[in-house]
Amino acid sequence: MKALSQRRRHPLAAVALLLMGLLITGGLYAAAGSVNEAKAATTYSASDVDEGNKLFVANCATCHGMNAEGTTDGPSLVGVGAAAVDFQVGTGRMPMQMQGPQAQAKPKQFGDEETQKLAAYVASLGAGPAVPDDEAVDTTEGNSAAGGTVFRVNCAMCHNAGAAGGALTRGKFAPGISDVSSKHIYEAMATGPQNMPVFNDSNITPEEKRDVITFLQEIDAQGSAGGASLGSLGPVSEGLLIWTGGLAIVIAFTIWLTSRPS
Amino acid sequence: MGDHSHGSPNDPGTVAKAGQGSVESFQDPGLPPHRPRLADVDPRAAKRAERQVTLLFVVSILGTALFFVAYFVVGRTSTFSGIRLQNTLLGLGTAFAMMGIGVGIVHWAKTLMPDHEITEMRHEIRPEAERQEAEAMIGDILDETGIKRRPLIRNSLIAAVALAPIPAIFMFRDLDRTGATANEIVDRLRYTMWDKDTKLVRDPSGTPIKASDVQIGSAFHVIPEGLDDTEDPLNEKAKAVVLLMRLDPREMEISPERETWHHDGIVAYSKICTHVGCPVALYEQQTHHLLCPCHQSTFDLTQECKVIFGPAGHALPQLPITVDSEGYLVAQSDFHEPVGPSYWERG
Structure with missing residues (x-):
């Protein structure tokens, strides 16, 4: 430290300081930039796209059209991105079992490889959100407190503050998020499946998305602080329990109090 | 007091004939014969009941002890599972402590205390003379x-x-320390902090929003810029929160006076329900319905947030917006009507 303080008035000290500053900011910028590039760098081979096209024509074209241009039964898939395919097919929502208020999660119909090929085909139709890499959903880097704030402002009104899900209009509902994989949560935010609004990277940044996933994993792992959560549904399930269980106890005590002893 | 009598009351209680043909009469059966309990006749049963009552009181003592164990020993943790265990044990301890005493006393009374049935006669209703006496007094x-x-x-x-x-x-009146006049107090409900050129910023980060950031189908939760610098940010936020959405302008029915209130299909509506003021933020991006979670009022975004279902009285107020020279979304003015539930001078 002494050597450093002696040289601080050296004529070249200012130059050295400037160089150091430039190196640090430049280095940080490059690091930050490379993260974004890495995310967008997922490329698919031409054969993936070809095979994806065949799978698409066989399984999806009835509703989405031969060239994914959309029909009256299903929307156009141009520009929805690989993330949308990975979410819809990877959670079993697509192909749809039947037309209804909304497509529901069910055992998935395609393996990971076929899903990837379908994603390659749809991604080739137009630019859209890519499937997030492992780093984007690495929750060891996430801040669950910040994620909780973002979740309560943007998500909790539909998905419930405990991520248990809730009802929407006319038979639609926001599903619970406790057993959804990090990748699928990320993709749902980025693409806005069905009636969920889109939360693109300028609305909720990739870091904030990772924080939200960290928060969801944390409340999942820690469970309810106040005993049995009863599905985290609030007054409905709690009221039902107290009206049935609680009243049964009151009635049992009343009968015992007024009964004749043997 | 002391007006007891065992067995049947004075009047045997025959009911007069109630018309032709029906000759039913009702005999007061009196009280059933007294039946001694097991503990009255069998000393061993009495001893057993005594032990049961004592056991119930001991359960209460153990419950109190459990409370203190949970309070001082189990509570030395900050993990959720530790807190959950502590809460459970505190509850169980208190429940046993109270219930042991209550159940014990009732069991004691039912098995060991005297159980002879008694009848107390109703007091006669006092005669008219007494009422007059009180009146005179x-x-x-x-x-x-x-x-x-x-x-x-x-x-x-x-x-x-x-x-x-x-x-x-x-x-x-002095509880309100602002010294505001009646009109100023009314204005607090009438106006929000939105004003000409107030930037729309994200809740809670406070970063401004570029119009180009808002893609079709997305929903932004918005507060006015400078909210945290106000004297009472929570009260201001409760009035000024806005939901920002973008949809295809061709899907919207826009009335002539609101033609300029949106920017390329980006619209901003008050998030405060016009029923009782819950935040309406359940946006369905395909049906363009906005649902209030409290009482299921549903607003149709394509019809300027008209109420299409539920108890809300009128449409959500729209915030007129535009973009500034840098492309950021800004308000054109405050809301043109008071936000929130029914308001006495809405007109």
Whole structure:
């Protein structure tokens, strides 16, 4: 430290300081930039796209059209991105079992490889959100407190503050998020499946998305602080329990109090 | 008091004939014969009941001990599972402590305390003479006070009683320390902090929003810029929160006076429900319905947030927006009507 303080008035000290500053900011910028590039760098081979096209024509074209241009039964898939395919097919929502208020999660119909090929085909139709890499959903880097704030402002009104899900209009509902994989949560935010609004990277940044996933994993792992959560549904399930269980106890005590002893 | 009698009451209680043909009569059966309990006849049963009652009181003592174990020993943790365990044990300890005493006393009374049935007769309703006596007493009191003869005293007493509560009105008024006039207080409900050129910023980060950031189908939760610098940010936020959405302008039915209120299909609506003020933020991006989670009022975004279902009284107020020279979204003015639930001068 002494050597450093002696040289601080050296004529070249200012130059050295400037160089150091430039190196640090430049280095940080490059690091930050490379993260974004890495995310967008997922490329698919031409054969993936070809095979994806065949799978698409066989399984999806009835509703989405031969060239994914959309029909009256299903929307156009141009520009929805690989993330949308990975979410819809990877959670079993697509192909749809039947037309209804909304497509529901069910055992998935395609393996990971076929899903990837379908994603390659749809991604080739137009630019859209890519499937997030492992780093984007690495929750060891996430801040669950910040994620909780973002979740309560943007998500909790539909998905419930405990991520248990809730009802929407006319038979639609926001599903619970406790057993959804990090990748699928990320993709749902980025693409806005069905009636969920889109939360693109300028609305909720990739870091904030990772924080939200960290928060969801944390409340999942820690469970309810106040005993049995009863599905985290609030007054409905709690009221039902107290009206049935609680009243049964009151009635049992009343009968015992007024009964004749043997 | 002490007017007990065992067995049947004085009147055997025959019911008069109730018309032709029906000759039913009702005999008061009196009380059933007294049946001794097991503990009354068998000393071993009595001993057993005694032990049961003691056991219940001991359960109560153990419950209290469990409470303190949970409070001082289990509570030395900050993990959720530790807190959950502590809560459970605190509850169980308190429940056992209370229930042991209660159940024990009832069991004691039912098995060991005397159980002879007694009948207490209803008191007769007092005769008319007593009512008149009371009336006369009140009349005497009024005569003695002389309130009828001295109207000056009566009137000044009425005036004093009527005036005495008035200071309370002034003291309650002083609870509001801003010294605002009545009109200013009404204006607090009428206006929000939105104003010409106030930037729309994200909740909670406070970063401004570029119009190009808002893609079709997305929803932004928005607060006015500078919210945290106001004197009372939570009250201001409760009035000013806005939901920003973008949809295809061709899907919207826009009335002529609102033509300029949106920017390329980006619209901003108050998030405060016009029913009782819950935040309406459940946006369905395909049906363009906005749902209030409290009472299921549903607003149609394509029809300027008209109510299409539920108890809300009128459409959500729209915030007129535009973009500034840098491309950021800004408000054109405040809302043109008061936000939130029914308001007495909405007009």
